[in-house]
Amino acid sequence: MRAGILAAGTGARLRAGGIATPKPLVKVGGRALIDRLLDELRRAGVTEVVAITNDAFREVADHLRAQAILPVRVVVKTTASSFESLCEIAPHLEGEPFLLSTVDAIYSPGTLARFALLAGRADGRAATLALTDYVDDEKPLRVLTNAAGRITRLGSKVESSRWITAGFYHFNNEATRELVTARERGLPALRGFLEHLVERGLAVYGEPVGRTADVDRPNDIESAERLLEDTPPGRSYLAVLREEVFSPGKVEDDARILRAVAARLVAAGDRVSFLRGEELPDAACPADEVLAMCQGERALTILSKWEAAGVRLVNTPSSIRNCYRDRMTPLLSAAGVPFPESRLVPTRDLAAAADAMGFEGGLWVKRGDVHATHPEDVTRAAGPEGLAALAERLAARGISRVALQRSAPGRTVKFYALADASFFRYYPPDADAEGLRAAAQSAAAALGVDVFGGDAQVAEDGRALIIDLNDWPTFSRCREDAADAIARYVLTKTR
16 A cells, blocks of 8 residues: 655744744654654555655655655655645555545554555545544534445535544545546645545545544644553454364464454554464453454353353354354255255265265265364265265264265355455456355355355356355455455444
């Protein structure tokens, strides 16, 4: 992600109060405003910055070129307004969404990272404005939103409102394309451009970010330092890693997605601790929320107690259990989810039940509870040969039920998704996936699972049959994008 910094103002109110230091270099809590901002941008995942500085304060440009926090392209130009500054740096930011920030906004660490995650939702928005209900600005830009968070009015058309803008923004390409039209209108300031976007009917949203402060006057420095000192701790999460028995040969692969999500939450100012499912304490939950990848009965029993005590879990214990085949098969069938012909039978009756179903097209024999922990837990049977012996081996391992599933025609497609449909990926990516998304989402709804993946058979006409659905898959083919989406999902559900 890239970001733009507006640092070309004159800092007139600071200078009038006796502070000659250029505003970007004014220190709050012992750090220059520009360095504090660069740190927050780095936490938000920004890898490249374009900053505009005033020609009258060359030391700001020199400082930016010398710092080592992030790579910065510096544009030195005195502009008439913040909007003109945006127009100067926008050509360097074209082609993908970007963050934009003034240099003087102060907020708790991680606020910008949290905002960037939430603003990055793929819901058709053109721009997202950070909002605060802490008003300490002489000329606050007031904002009205509807129940969904879309901004309906702002600026001169709003006499009173709970929300004002907080000084940082997220723009998509649709918004930046409006710069030309807005410039032709001779808009005097950035707030005029934001008002222009709303008037043009673009989807502009507001995202509450908590308390912020602007450093415009000398006494604002003390207020900003108090804000930083009074910052409450973020939420605490416990990430429960899958038990080793349920991750045969994939312990670290399974863990990587949870660790990637945790990194996003930590960047957003929250705290994350880790335990394996085998290590869960049979006591009160040590965190505000739980990200649960475990699958064992002992761990799920403990999680159920925590849930009953009011702890929020992603995924819930009941939804994890629902992904066991002995629960999943009847639930999907009852919900009308497209699913191959399947039967749950006692392991001792495997051979007879398979013979009764018939072997036309082939059958899959799958252990009836958890997903595969052994090479024989999912076995294809083209005929009756070896089924009696297979049943004996499964029974000897304590597997009392098996699922018999008709082999479905078509192409096998693997998918990864979230319950709110904000994230959906499938592989191979050139598969005809018409109907796959709907089938996967209806399956997840039937099981009540938040974070899931699975396998489907997609026929030539695009019709999909769900073969299997798993809670917290590895997301190995799309881990970084999935981690962004899952962290966003968790943060959204927290509010």
